[in-house]
Each structure stands twice: as C-alpha cells, then as structure tokens.
Amino acid sequence: MGSTRAQRSLIWKSVLMVVAILGISASGLLARPSRAQGTSAYFPVFVLACDAYVKMKGSASGQGYPPECRGLGDVTVTAYDTQGARLDACTTDADGTCRLAIDYNGTRIFQQDTKHIPEGYRSEGDVQRVFTYTEFAEIAFHNYREDVFPQRDAPRATVRVSSRICPDQYTGDSFFDDCNAGVPKTDQWIIGSAVYARAGKDGNALLKGIAAGNNTEIIGGQGPDTGDIFFYCSLTNDPTTRIPTSVEVTAQYDGITRDFVGRMSLDPQADVTCDWYQIPHLDRGLWDTAVNVMADKNSTATYDGGVGIIDLTLFTCPDNAAPKTADEAAKACTDPATGSEIQAVGKDGTMYASGTTDNQGKVQISLSGQSVPDFSIVFEGHSTPGSPISCVANRMDPQTSKPLAPLYQATTTDPETGWTIPGIGDDMNGISCDWYLVPSGWKQSS
Numbered sequence: 001m002g003s004t005r006a007q008r009s010l011i012w013k014s015v016l017m018v019v020a021i022l023g024i025s026a027s028g029l030l031a032r033p034s035r036a037q038g039t040s041a042y043f044p045v046f047v048l049a050c051d052a053y054v055k056m057k058g059s060a061s062g063q064g065y066p067p068e069c070r071g072l073g074d075v076t077v078t079a080y081d082t083q084g085a086r087l088d089a090c091t092t093d094a095d096g097t098c099r100l101a102i103d104y105n106g107t108r109i110f111q112q113d114t115k116h117i118p119e120g121y122r123s124e125g126d127v128q129r130v131f132t133y134t135e136f137a138e139i140a141f142h143n144y145r146e147d148v149f150p151q152r153d154a155p156r157a158t159v160r161v162s163s164r165i166c167p168d169q170y171t172g173d174s175f176f177d178d179c180n181a182g183v184p185k186t187d188q189w190i191i192g193s194a195v196y197a198r199a200g201k202d203g204n205a206l207l208k209g210i211a212a213g214n215n216t217e218i219i220g221g222q223g224p225d226t227g228d229i230f231f232y233c234s235l236t237n238d239p240t241t242r243i244p245t246s247v248e249v250t251a252q253y254d255g256i257t258r259d260f261v262g263r264m265s266l267d268p269q270a271d272v273t274c275d276w277y278q279i280p281h282l283d284r285g286l287w288d289t290a291v292n293v294m295a296d297k298n299s300t301a302t303y304d305g306g307v308g309i310i311d312l313t314l315f316t317c318p319d320n321a322a323p324k325t326a327d328e329a330a331k332a333c334t335d336p337a338t339g340s341e342i343q344a345v346g347k348d349g350t351m352y353a354s355g356t357t358d359n360q361g362k363v364q365i366s367l368s369g370q371s372v373p374d375f376s377i378v379f380e381g382h383s384t385p386g387s388p389i390s391c392v393a394n395r396m397d398p399q400t401s402k403p404l405a406p407l408y409q410a411t412t413t414d415p416e417t418g419w420t421i422p423g424i425g426d427d428m429n430g431i432s433c434d435w436y437l438v439p440s441g442w443k444q445s446s
Contacts, residue, residue, distance in 0.1 A: 041099040043132075046140040047075040047092050047112060049121050053148050060136040071096020072143065076113040082129075082259075083223045084109075084188035084198070105254045107131045109189050112141045120146050127189070127196045129219060133253050155212040155268030160236060161190045162275050163199045163220045169282040169408055175230055179277050188221035190276070212270065218262040220276035225405045227282040231262035233274035243272055246288040253293055255306070255428030256395060256404065260287070283409040294428070302374060308367035309430035312377070314340055314357050317438045333436040336361025343378050376420045379437070391433035 044059060052068035065071065071092065078089040079100050087108065090098035102108065111127045121143040130139060144150075165182035172178050183203040190197050190205035193216055197205040210216065222229065233243040243264055250259045266272065279286075295304040317323070317333035342363050343354040352372050355363040367375075395404045409431075 041101040043100040044138040047072045074116045080109040084186040104137045157212040157266040157270040159207040160273045191219045212266040212268045228279040228284045229260040230277040236271040236273045248289040249287040250291040303367040311432040314361045329436040393427040394429035
C-alpha cells in the first residue's frame with residue numbers, strides 16, 4: 001500500500017449512515033480416530049492419491065474410495081478459521097484418514113502438508129476453503145498423478161492484497177486513512193481462485209500466477225464479527241487507476257455464517273494491488289450482490305423462508321431532546337409510544353405486515369414466509385422525526401446456543417418512507433429494535 005493511494009477513498013461514494021442495528025454421525029465410513037487425538041476429534045479427513053481425475057462422492061454415501069484412488073498415510077491436515085487462526089491438525093493413518101477436533105457448521109480453511117505426497121502426484125489446491133454443514137461434513141484432498149492432472153492453460157497475473165481491519169462499527173469512507181493501521185492480529189489466509197498465501201505480520205500477501213480473466217475471486221480474512229467488506233483494487237504501478245470490483249455476500253445454511261467474496265477482471269500479465277477492508281460489527285450493505293442459500297432459488301427476498309420477525313419498541317423523546325448517540329437517546333427517551341401503528345411497506349407500496357404498539361410501546365411484525373425485497377418501516381404510514389437506534393439481531397451459535405458477538409446492521413432513512421432494512425434474511429432468529437421519536441429530528445454525530 002503506497003502513500004499515493006490515499007486518493008482512492010475520495011472516489012468511493014458517500015454512504016448515508018444514520019443508525020445501526022445491533023446484531024447480533026459420525027459420517028466417515030472409512031475414517032478412524034487420529035493417532036494423536038481423543039474422542040473429541042470427529043470431523044473426518046481423507047487424503048487420496050488418484051490415478052484418474054475422479055472425486056469421492058462422500059463417505060456418507062457408503063461407496064468408499066473411488067477404485068482409481070488409494071489412501072495416503074502420514075499426511076498432516078490443518079484446519080484454520082477464516083481469520084487465519086489454527087483450530088486443529090491431524091495426521092492420516094495408512095488408509096489416508098484422520099479426524100479433526102472441530103465442529104461442523106461454518107466456513108473453514110484446510111491445508112494439507114505436501115512433504116509426504118508421493119513424487120509424481122499433486123493436488124489442484126493444497127488449501128481448501130469450505131463451508132461445512134451438518135454431521136455429514138468432511139474434507140478430502142485428491143492428489144492426482146501428473147499425467148491425468150487436468151491441464152488448464154490460462155494467462156496469468158499478479159495480485160498484491162493488503163488485509164486491514166477498520167475501527168469497530170466504522171461508518172466513514174476514508175478507508176485508507178482510517179483503516180491502514182488495522183493490521184490483523186492473526187496470519188490471515190488470502191485466497192485468489194486456486195492461488196493462496198498468508199498475509200503475514202504486516203497484513204500483506206502476494207498472489208503470483210493467478211489466472212487472468214473475468215470474474216476472478218479474491219477472499220480475505222473474515223469472521224463472525226465481520227459485518228461488511230470494502231474491496232478496492234488499482235494498478236500497482238499507477239494507484240490512481242482503479243480496477244472495477246464487486247463484493248458478494250452469501251448467507252449460509254446455518255443462519256450465522258456470512259461469506260464475503262471480492263470479484264474483479266484481470267488482464268493477462270497485470271499487476272494489481274488490492275485492499276481488503278474488514279468492518280467489525282456493522283453490516284453497511286457495501287456489497288453488490290447477495291446470495292441467500294436459505295431462500296427459494298427464484299427469490300431475491302429479504303426474509304424468505306427465514307423467521308422474519310421484527311420485535312420493535314417505540315419511544316418518545318422530550319421536546320427539547322437532541323440526542324447524537326444511541327446512548328444519549330436511550331437515556332433521554334424512555335416514554336413508550338402506545339397505540340401507534342407500525343408498518344412494513346415495500347418500494348411499490350405493498351403492505352407486508354403491520355401492528356400496533358401496546359402499553360409498553362412494543363409491537364411484533366412478522367414477515368415469515370413472504371417474498372419480501374428491501375422494505376421500509378414506517379410509523380402510521382408517514383414521515384416522523386426519529387430513527388431506529390439500537391436493533392439487536394438475535395444470532396445464536398448453533399453449537400453452543402449462546403449469543404454471538406453483536407452485529408449491527410446499518411439502515412438509511414428517507415423523509416417519505418421512514419427507515420429501511422436492506423438485509424438478506426440471514427437473521428433466522430429475527431431482530432429486536434428500539435426506535436426513538438426525536439421531535440427535533442435525529443442528528444447523529446459523524
């Protein structure tokens with residue numbers, strides 16, 4: 001990252017940020033416990049040598065190894081989380097199996113050690129980044145004989161990635177100035193298509209020989225605390241020349257994991273420098289494309305098939321109140337607004353749900369089972385000074401049933417439609433919001 005790249009942040013569009021929503025079987029028919037681990041190791045690992053280009057169909061199918069493959073012993077496989085922290089490792093027995101002491105459900109990065117891979121065999125990638133789901137999850141490394149290895153001749157390019165973590169709940173747009181000092185504490189994996197590297201102590205990684213072409217994928221550090229990603233690339237020898245990028249976020253099946261992928265097009269022999277900015281605890285909606293695997297394939301719904309319940313409490317502020325922070329609003333505005341109709345309205349005017357606050361100012365709006373695009377929450381169908389200040393995403397860890405770290409969801413306000421939730425339906429347990437009606441209008445400090 002060069003000093004001249006400070007100009008980049010000026011290109012980024014200004015994002016109106018007013019408020020934040022607080023977010024928060026032993027499958028392996030062939031596997032035996034690792035020699036170095038106890039009964040807590042139950043995630044199956046397979047390492048194979050194959051004399052044809054074939055894939056295992058999964059041990060849960062009961063078909064075992066393909067006849068063209070055999071197990072490789074004495075190969076160590078290590079599991080990492082998506083921020084690069086080591087979780088566990090195991091070494092395969094003679095049949096090519098071992099087990100990791102990690103849970104199912106979640107995205108992890110697996111690496112095989114190549115020291116004991118036989119000469120003349122290699123894998124398409126010695127690092128795999130995989131979302132594993134349910135007790136049938138497993139990981140398999142296929143090492144193919146050189147003469148059957150698929151030839152994929154393609155022009156190559158170089159990508160230099162700087163991984164940085166912005167201040168907590170960062171809402172600004174001067175990413176280089178404000179986030180450059182946020183070097184990750186862990187040695188994060190940076191993955192670009194089939195190429196990978198570790199970011200190291202300085203947070204920088206070099207991806208050499210990455211395939212050029214359209215829709216190149218770049219993935220950097222991220223975890224349960226990551227609310228959003230800002231992905232920025234430019235020519236290494238000319239930082240003022242920006243390379244168009246996009247970000248895709250996927251809401252995974254567990255309703256907890258959110259996977260971010262940066263995309264761009266690479267010219268042959270190009271040398272590109274990219275910044276991967278991670279924003280903790282705040283979903284700003286900076287992504288260009290959302291994939292909700294829990295929704296119907298034909299739907300782009302916000303809450304489609306998820307719980308889709310919003311529990312909202314409405315407060316009235318005193319006439320002289322002018323809070324600038326969520327804490328100030330919570331202290332100053334304590335009177336419940338009773339008998340007020342709250343509506344969830346679509347962009348085309350469709351009324352998806354409504355409800356009336358009770359004597360405690362509380363109301364529940366359910367969007368379950370509806371194909372709902374981005375929608376607005378309005379108070380009696382018209383503009384009212386005020387903002388949703390504190391909204392808790394009820395996100396629970398499926399392994400421990402304990403609340404996860406808070407995840408705020410940014411919202412925007414419109415004088416005609418109220419405030420908007422641009423979510424992607426991954427808060428399967430619903431959200432709980434506090435809305436403060438400020439007579440003078442909400443004037444959140446920058």
